[in-house]
Amino acid sequence: MNREEILLGNGAIALGLLEGGCQILTSYPGTPSSEILPEAVRFIKSQELNIYTEWSTNEKVALDNAFAAAVAGKRSACIMKQVGLNVAADSLMSAAYIGTVGGFVIVSCDDPGPHSSQTEQDTRMMARVAKVPVFDPSSPKEARAMAKAAMELSEEFSVPVILRPAIRVCHARQNLTIGKIEPNNTKADFVKDPSRWAATPKFRLKLHGELNVKLATIAERFSGMSQFNSHNLETGKKYPLGIIAGGVPYSVVADLFNEDARTDIPVLKIGTPYPFPQKLADEFTGACEKVLVIEETDTVIEYLLQDRKKVLGRLSGNIPSQGELTPEVVFSCINNAAEAAGIKPLSGKTADEAVRLVSELDLPIRKPTLCPGCPHRSSFYAIRKARPKAIFTSDIGCYTLGLNLGGVDTCLDMGAAITMASGFYQAYAQDGETKPIVATMGDSTFFHSGTAGLLSAVYNDARFIFVILDNEITAMTGMQPTPGLGIRADGSKGNQITLEQAVKGCGVDFLEVVDPYDIDSMKKVMKKAAEFTESPEGGIAVVIARHPCVIAYRDQAIPNKKRVTVTEDCIDCGYCRKRYECPALIRDPEVSRTAIDRQICADCGLCIEICPKKAIVEESI
Amino acid sequence: METTNVILCGLGGQGILFMTKIFAHAALGKGFNIIGAETHGMAQRGGSVISHLKIGDPESSLVRAGSADFLVALEENESYRNLPFVASHARIYVNSDSGKFPVAQVKSFLQAHEIAAYAAPASQMAGELGASLSTNLAMIGFYSAFNEKPFTSGELRETVERISPERFRELNLKVFDTAHDYGKSQGPV
Numbered sequence: 138m139n140r141e142e143i144l145l146g147n148g149a150i151a152l153g154l155l156e157g158g159c160q161i162l163t164s165y166p167g168t169p170s171s172e173i174l175p176e177a178v179r180f181i182k183s184q185e186l187n188i189y190t191e192w193s194t195n196e197k198v199a200l201d202n203a204f205a206a207a208v209a210g211k212r213s214a215c216i217m218k219q220v221g222l223n224v225a226a227d228s229l230m231s232a233a234y235i236g237t238v239g240g241f242v243i244v245s246c247d248d249p250g251p252h253s254s255q256t257e258q259d260t261r262m263m264a265r266v267a268k269v270p271v272f273d274p275s276s277p278k279e280a281r282a283m284a285k286a287a288m289e290l291s292e293e294f295s296v297p298v299i300l301r302p303a304i305r306v307c308h309a310r311q312n313l314t315i316g317k318i319e320p321n322n323t324k325a326d327f328v329k330d331p332s333r334w335a336a337t338p339k340f341r342l343k344l345h346g347e348l349n350v351k352l353a354t355i356a357e358r359f360s361g362m363s364q365f366n367s368h369n370l371e372t373g374k375k376y377p378l379g380i381i382a383g384g385v386p387y388s389v390v391a392d393l394f395n396e397d398a399r400t401d402i403p404v405l406k407i408g409t410p411y412p413f414p415q416k417l418a419d420e421f422t423g424a425c426e427k428v429l430v431i432e433e434t435d436t437v438i439e440y441l442l443q444d445r446k447k448v449l450g451r452l453s454g455n456i457p458s459q460g461e462l463t464p465e466v467v468f469s470c471i472n473n474a475a476e477a478a479g480i481k482p483l484s485g486k487t488a489d490e491a492v493r494l495v496s497e498l499d500l501p502i503r504k505p506t507l508c509p510g511c512p513h514r515s516s517f518y519a520i521r522k523a524r525p526k527a528i529f530t531s532d533i534g535c536y537t538l539g540l541n542l543g544g545v546d547t548c549l550d551m552g553a554a555i556t557m558a559s560g561f562y563q564a565y566a567q568d569g570e571t572k573p574i575v576a577t578m579g580d581s582t583f584f585h586s587g588t589a590g591l592l593s594a595v596y597n598d599a600r601f602i603f604v605i606l607d608n609e610i611t612a613m614t615g616m617q618p619t620p621g622l623g624i625r626a627d628g629s630k631g632n633q634i635t636l637e638q639a640v641k642g643c644g645v646d647f648l649e650v651v652d653p654y655d656i657d658s659m660k661k662v663m664k665k666a667a668e669f670t671e672s673p674e675g676g677i678a679v680v681i682a683r684h685p686c687v688i689a690y691r692d693q694a695i696p697n698k699k700r701v702t703v704t705e706d707c708i709d710c711g712y713c714r715k716r717y718e719c720p721a722l723i724r725d726p727e728v729s730r731t732a733i734d735r736q737i738c739a740d741c742g743l744c745i746e747i748c749p750k751k752a753i754v755e756e757s758i
Numbered sequence: 759m760e761t762t763n764v765i766l767c768g769l770g771g772q773g774i775l776f777m778t779k780i781f782a783h784a785a786l787g788k789g790f791n792i793i794g795a796e797t798h799g800m801a802q803r804g805g806s807v808i809s810h811l812k813i814g815d816p817e818s819s820l821v822r823a824g825s826a827d828f829l830v831a832l833e834e835n836e837s838y839r840n841l842p843f844v845a846s847h848a849r850i851y852v853n854s855d856s857g858k859f860p861v862a863q864v865k866s867f868l869q870a871h872e873i874a875a876y877a878a879p880a881s882q883m884a885g886e887l888g889a890s891l892s893t894n895l896a897m898i899g900f901y902s903a904f905n906e907k908p909f910t911s912g913e914l915r916e917t918v919e920r921i922s923p924e925r926f927r928e929l930n931l932k933v934f935d936t937a938h939d940y941g942k943s944q945g946p947v
Binding site for chain 2: 141143145252275276277305306308309310311312385387388389391392393395396463464465468485486487488490491492494495497498500501503504505506736737
C-alpha cells in the first residue's frame with residue numbers, strides 16, 4: 138500500500154512521530170508548527186489508527202498532558218512553536234530530571250527570519266538549558282527519520298527528547314513515500330514511585346545526577362550516530378578550512394558544494410547538537426586549521442567546540458548574528474572564509490546588481506493586513522472612535538495587524554494585552570492619573586493565557602476595557618478550533634466553554650456582547666464600558682466583539698452582501714484608506730478618487746459608514 | 759539530474775500554493791523528486807507571497823539568488839521584486855494587464871543578462887471566462903505554450919485535470935487552454 142505524496146515538512150514530522158509508535162499527540166497551534174497535528178489526524182483517519190490527538194489550551198497544558206501519558210508508559214509527543222516552549226518551559230525543566238517511561242518527544246519549531254514570530258530564539262539553546270537531547274533536521278525527509286529516532290532514544294534512556302525543525306523544514310514540501318503505520322498497542326500502566334514522580338529537592342539532586350549520566354552516554358551514542366552526524370574527511374589529510382553545519386544550513390551548504398562539484402572543503406554535519414558529539418567534532422577540527430560554524434539561529438555548536446582558536450562563527454563576526462541564513466548569505470559567508478584561508482571561492486554570481494535595481498524601483502511595500510471584510514477592522518475602528526486617546530494594548534494573532542489602523546500600541550506575548558493593561562493602569566494610578574486603556578485579544582489567545590491575567594487584574598482592581606475579538610476560530614495559524622467552539626482536533630464534538638462563562642468566572646461584573654459589523658452599537662457599548670471603568674463602584678469592563686471570521690465562515694460571515702461604489706462626492710481626502718485600511722479601498726490616480734478593488738472586495742459594505750462625505754454608497758442594481 | 763530552480767510569486771490570496779502544487783505534481787508524474795518552500799502565517803495575509811520549487815535531487819528548499827531557471831509572477835511588481843532570484847539566460851513569465859511591462863530600467867537589466875520575458879493579461883483572460891480567481895491557472899496555461907524544460911504543455915494540462923477539485927475542473931481547463939492558445943501567438947516582450 139506504499140504511495141508517494143508531496144508532503145509539507147510538518148506532514149513528514151507527523152508521519153515520523155506515528156511511525157515512532159506515538160499514541161498521544163497534543164499541541165497548541167503556532168506558525169510554523171500548526172500543520173503537524175492536523176496532518177497526524179489525516180494519517181490516523183486514513184489508516185484507522187487508535188491514536189489520541191488534542192488541541193490543548195496552551196503549550197504548557199500540551200506538554201503536561203503528553204508527559205503524563207509517557208509516565209504511564211505510552212509513547213507521546215507535544216507540538217508547539219519555539220515561543221510556545223517558553224510557556225511550557227517550567228514543565229520541560231522538571232520533566233528532564235524526572236524522566237519518563239514511554240518515549241516522549243517535544244516538537245518545537247523555530248522561525249529564523251523571523252517570518253511569523255516575536256523572536257528568532259533557538260530551541261537548541263532551550264534544550265541545553267533544560268539538559269534535554271535535541272535533534273535538528275535539515276529536510277522534511279530527515280525530520281521524519283529523526284522524529285522516529287527521537288522517540289526511540291527517549292524511551293531507551295527514559296528522557297524527554299526535543300525535535301527542533303526550523304521553518305524551512307516545517308514549510309518545505311518534499312515527495313515522500315507513505316506506507317502502513319504499525320499500530321503501537323501499549324497499555325497505560327502507571328507504576329507508583331513518589332520519590333521520582335513527586336520528587337522533593339533531596340531526590341531532585343539524585344535525579345539530576347542520573348540525568349547527567351544519561352547525557353554522557355547519549356553524547357557517546359551521538360558521536361557514532363552516522364545517519365545524522367557525519368563528515369567527509371579523507372583519512373590523514375589536513376585542510377586549511379572545514380565547515381561544521383547543522384539543520385537547514387547544512388542542506389544549504391551541501392547544495393552549494395554539490396552544484397559547484399567541490400570536495401576540497403570538508404563538511405561535518407551535526408544533526409544532534411546536544412548532548413554534543415564531542416568525539417566526532419574533535420576528529421574533524423583536528424584535521425582542519427580553521428572551522429566555520431554555520432548554524433541557525435544562535436551559537437550552540439560554536440560554543441561547544443573545544444579548540445577555540447580554530448573556530449569561526451558568530452563570535453568572530455563571520456556569520457550574521459540575526460536573520461535567516463538564506464543560501465545567498467551562506468554563499469558569501471563561505472566565500473569570505475575561503476578567501477581568508479587562501480582557498481578558491483565558490484563560483485556563481487551574486488545578485489547585488491538586481492538587488493540594487495529592485496531598491497531603485499521603489500516598489501509598493503506589501504505589509505500584511507487584515508482581510509477585506511474582517512470583523513476585527515470594524516472593531517478597531519469603533520474602539521478608536523469611542524476611545525481615541527486610550528493606550529491600546531494588544532496581543533498575538535491576526536488582530537496584531539490592528540497596528541495598521543492605529544488600534545495597537547503594544548504586543549509583547551500571548552496574554553499580555555490584559556497584563557500590560559493592568560500594568561499601565563497601576564503605573565498611572567500611582568500618580569493619581571486615570572488613563573483610558575483598551576486591551577484587545579482574540580478568543581483563542583484568551584483561552585490560551587488570558588484568564589490568569591484577568592483574575593489578577595480584577596483582584597487588584599485595575600480599570601480598563603478589555604475587548605475580546607471573537608471570530609470563533611484560531612485564524613492566523615490556519616483555522617484551528619477553540620474551546621469556545623467546542624470542536625476537537627479530530628473534528629469530534631467536545632464540551633463547549635463560552636467566553637461569557639470564562640469571563641464571569643474571573644469575577645468580571647461588566648460584560649456586553651456586540652456584533653462589530655454594527656459599528657454604531659459597538660461605539661455605544663464602548664462608551665458604556667468606559668463609564669463603568671471610571672465609576673467608583675465599577676471595575677474592568679469586558680466587551681465581546683463577536684463576528685465570524687470571513688475566511689473560516691465564508692458563507693455566514695457576510696449575510697447581507699452590499700456591492701459598493703465610490704461617487705463623485707469623493708474628495709480624495711484618503712480618510713477611508715488610512716483609517717479603515719481595507720486593502721480593497723484603493724486610490725485611482727486617473728480620477729483622483731478612492732476606488733474599489735473588485736478582485737478582493739468582500740462586499741461587507743462597512744466602508745459605507747466610514748466615509749465622512751458619504752461618497753461610498755451601495756451600488757444600485 | 760541537474761536541478762531546475764523555479765520561483766513562483768504574487769500576492770496573498772492569488773493561489774500561489776495551488777500553482778506550486780501543479781508544477782510539483784507535474785514533476786512527480788515524470789518521476790522527478792521535488793523540494794520547495796512556501797509562505798504561511800502572518801506573512802500570508804495580503805502580503806508578497808513567494809514559493810520556491812526545486813526539481814531534481816537537492817537537499818535544501820530555498821532557491822539561491824541568481825539561480826532560478828524560470829520565474830512565474832501573478833503580479834507585475836512582484837516579478838520585479840523577485841528579479842534577484844533569476845539566473846542569467848533564464849525566462850520570466852508575468853501577468854500584466856497594463857501593457858507597460860517591463861519598465862525601462864527592468865528592460866535594460868533583462869537585456870544585459872539575456873533574460874527573456876513573456877507577458878500575458880492573465881487576470882483579464884481569467885475574468886472574461888468568469889474565473890476571476892484563476893489568474894494562477896491562466897499563467898500556467900500561458901507558460902505551457904513555451905515548452906519550458908522539464909515540462910511539456912500536455913503534462914501540465916494533464917496535471918491540472920488530475921488535481922483540480924471536481925467542481926472547478928472544467929473551468930480550470932478552459933482557462934488553461936485559452937491562455938495556452940494566447941501564448942502560442944506571443945514572443946518575448
